[in-house]
Amino acid sequence: xxxxxxxxxxxxxxxxxxxxxxxxxxxxxxxxxxxxxxxxxxxxxxxxxxxxxxxxxxxxxxxxxxxxxxxxxxxxxxxxxxxxxxxxxxxxxxxxxxxxxxxxxxxxxxxxxxxxxxxxxxxxxxxxxxxxxxxxxxxxxxxxxxxxxxxxxxxxxxxxxxxxxxxxxxxxxxxxxxxxxxxxxxxxxxxxxxxxxxxxxxxxxxxxxxxxxxxxxxxxxxxxxxxxxxxxxxxxxxxxxxxxxxxxxxxxxxxxxxxxxxxxxxxxxxxxxxxxxxxxxxxxxxxxxxxxxxxxxxxxxxxxxxxxxxxxxxxxxxxxxxxxxxxxxxxxxxxxxxxxxxxxxxxxxxxxxxxxxxxxxxxxxxxxxxxxxxxxxxxxxxxxxxxxxxxxxxxxxxxxxxxxxxxxx
Amino acid sequence: xxxxxxxxxxxxxxxxxxxxxxxxxxxxxxxxxxxxxxxxxxxxxxxxxxxxxxxxxxxxxxxxxxxxxxxxxxxxxxxxxxxxxxxxxxxxxxxxxxxxxxxxxxxxxxxxxxxxxxxxxxxxxxxxxxxxxxxxxxxxxxxxxxxxxxxxxxxxxxxxxxxxxxxxxxxxxxxxxxxxxxxxxxxxxxxxxxxxxxxxxxxxxxxxxxxxxxxxxxxxxxxxxxxxxxxxx
Numbered sequence: 203x204x205x206x207x208x209x210x211x212x213x214x215x216x217x218x219x220x221x222x223x224x225x226x227x228x229x230x231x232x233x234x235x236x237x238x239x240x241x242x243x244x245x246x247x248x249x250x251x252x253x254x255x256x257x258x259x260x261x262x263x264x265x266x267x268x269x270x271x272x273x274x275x276x277x278x279x280x281x282x283x284x285x286x287x288x289x290x291x292x293x294x295x296x297x298x299x300x301x302x303x304x305x306x307x308x309x310x311x312x313x314x315x316x317x318x319x320x321x322x323x324x325x326x327x328x329x330x331x332x333x334x335x336x337x338x339x340x341x342x343x344x345x346x347x348x349x350x351x352x353x354x355x356x357x358x359x360x361x362x363x364x365x366x367x368x369x370x371x372x373x374x375x376x377x378x379x380x381x382x383x384x385x386x387x388x389x390x391x392x393x394x395x396x397x398x399x400x401x402x403x404x405x406x407x408x409x410x411x412x413x414x415x416x417x418x419x420x421x422x423x424x425x426x427x428x429x430x431x432x433x434x435x436x437x438x439x440x441x442x443x444x445x446x447x448x449x450x451x452x453x454x455x456x457x458x459x460x461x462x463x464x465x466x467x468x469x470x471x472x473x474x475x476x477x478x479x480x481x482x483x484x485x486x487x488x489x490x491x492x493x494x495x496x497x498x499x500x501x502x503x504x505x506x507x508x509x510x511x512x513x514x515x516x517x518x519x520x521x522x523x524x525x526x527x528x529x530x531x532x533x534x535x536x537x538x539x540x541x542x543x544x545x546x547x548x549x550x551x552x553x554x555x556x557x558x559x560x561x562x563x564x565x566x567x568x569x570x571x572x573x574x575x576x577x578x579x580x581x582x583x584x585x586x587x588x589x590x591x592x593x594x595x596x597x598x599x600x601x602x603x604x605x606x607x608x609x610x611x
Numbered sequence: 612x613x614x615x616x617x618x619x620x621x622x623x624x625x626x627x628x629x630x631x632x633x634x635x636x637x638x639x640x641x642x643x644x645x646x647x648x649x650x651x652x653x654x655x656x657x658x659x660x661x662x663x664x665x666x667x668x669x670x671x672x673x674x675x676x677x678x679x680x681x682x683x684x685x686x687x688x689x690x691x692x693x694x695x696x697x698x699x700x701x702x703x704x705x706x707x708x709x710x711x712x713x714x715x716x717x718x719x720x721x722x723x724x725x726x727x728x729x730x731x732x733x734x735x736x737x738x739x740x741x742x743x744x745x746x747x748x749x750x751x752x753x754x755x756x757x758x759x760x761x762x763x764x765x766x767x768x769x770x771x772x773x774x775x776x777x778x779x780x781x782x783x784x785x786x787x788x789x790x791x792x793x794x795x796x797x798x799x800x801x802x803x804x805x806x807x808x809x810x811x812x813x814x815x816x817x818x819x820x821x822x823x824x825x826x827x828x829x830x831x832x833x834x835x836x837x838x839x840x841x842x843x844x
Contacts, residue, residue: 214713518721521698521717521721522690524685524721
């Protein structure tokens with residue numbers, strides 16, 4: 203039931219005892235403010251880290267080759283190892299159940315022109331799976347398809363910034379771009395969460411590049427996405443086995459670090475997840491610390507408030523106030539103050555984070571912010587703690603005999 | 612109206628206990644104006660607190676308006692206090708952040724009256740003590756005599772059967788004391804039963820009956836010829 207008179211009493215008491223109201227409000231607001239800012243900054247650090255690795259799929263393995271540095275199996279050092287289509291097929295055949303995605307990569311640099319606009323871009327000739335490995339997001343049209351690959355079609359998918367450079371405001375979809383003398387049809391435009399350079403890339407079918415640039419079956423790099431069901435250790439074992447097989451295949455010394463290079467994100471992921479775990483721990487410690495400080499503060503104030511109001515409580519009791527009404531009077535007042543103050547602290551904290559965000563980016567803190575859930579939970583915890591801290595002395599105060607409360611001293 | 616028999620009360624002091632009231636027998640009729648006198652430590656305030664249901668006796672019987680006051684829980688005690696008793700304290704005990712009218716209306720709030728009704732009744736009683744013009748002043752803006760009159764209006768607001776005054780003039784100068792006593796006498800003339808604890812002879816003389824306490828027992832209980840306070844004012 204809504205007791206208008208009770209609320210009137212509460213608001214009068216809050217309004218007439220401003221110092222008390224402001225003091226307890228400030229404690230809670232400040233605690234929530236600190237909580238918001240600290241958690242926000244910690245989240246910002248986490249974001250920076252996350253984005254540093256958001257570019258590529260986290261389960262990726264990269265295979266590259268170079269020159270041998272050691273003589274082995276009757277072959278000289280300095281021999282150049284070249285990956286070819288058959289190596290790609292071999293890997294896919296051999297490790298079928300451990301591979302989720304696979305693609306070849308051939309790197310070229312081209313001069314692109316459309317009408318009057320000209321610019322230099324890097325081209326990646328790939329297989330359709332590349333989209334998932336690079337986490338490419340299609341904005342318009344489609345990605346390179348299997349059909350493109352089989353037909354060796356002159357289809358390309360261009361980055362958002364390529365479209366912006368060459369077509370200004372218009373859509374590039376369906377238009378033809380001249381890449382170093384050959385016309386290609388734009389079948390898609392993509393965006394990428396990585397940095398801007400990733401959006402200045404042009405994708406084309408691997409087979410097309412092999413046909414048009416040298417008419418061979420050479421491959422610059424093979425990228426694999428290992429089965430996400432593999433544990434980190436299993437994934438590392440897989441890449442070790444892969445390395446060994448490839449070294450055998452190319453007759454490279456097992457100790458040759460240069461001829462066949464396999465880079466596994468899994469080993470890096472291990473470090474990343476450890477860092478994120480530590481960061482999470484720091485966030486929890488910061489959050490709990492601020493909360494505890496806030497709880498202690500509000501508890502002190504509540505005990506003080508009840509002490510200060512002892513005489514008033516005695517008067518009210520002498521006039522016939524039942525204990526329940528006295529407890530609810532004190533408690534509701536503290537709940538209202540802490541809830542409003544907590545909300546103000548939250549709003550202020552979020553505002554400060556918003557304002558400081560551009561400045562913080564210089565310190566590797568990106569998009570510092572907090573989830574509303576966390577802060578609302580923190581506020582509720584503070585309100586509850588304040589209520590509990592107020593409830594016990596209020597209950598006690600409602601039980602003391604009025605004569606004790608009304609003593610002149 | 613009020614009947615007390617064989618009332619005992621002691622307070623623990625350290626390991627031992629202090630026997631404050633040692634078997635009090637007392638009967639007060641409706642319409643009486645009684646002064647309870649005694650030096651400090653005689654147990655007069657303790658007696659008043661027990662009568663006011665602010666404290667509980669260890670043993671003995673206490674009947675107020677034909678209701679036996681015994682083993683009350685806090686809630687019941689609060690209801691009885693609100694219904695039967697009006698308190699006037701030496702230090703006024705007004706709530707300092709509420710204005711005169713709000714202070715007077717507070718017991719009515721705990722009676723569950725509507726706001727409008729509370730305001731009307733509060734104004735009525737403030738008018739009775741001659742402070743209607745001061746209705747919206749805070750206690751800090753009132754003189755001692757005015758504060759006590761507001762406190763009396765508050766005690767009257769719930770229309771209690773019995774007015775209990777604990778040294779009502781203790782914090783006031785002589786002239787103001789007599790003004791307050793004149794007013795209490797008026798209330799008594801209108802039929803209110805009033806109990807006053809005091810240690811001042813002149814104040815006691817203005818009641819109709821004087822009870823003297825000493826070391827927790829009633830030494831003397833006599834009717835007196837009331838001295839009208841109006842002749843001094």
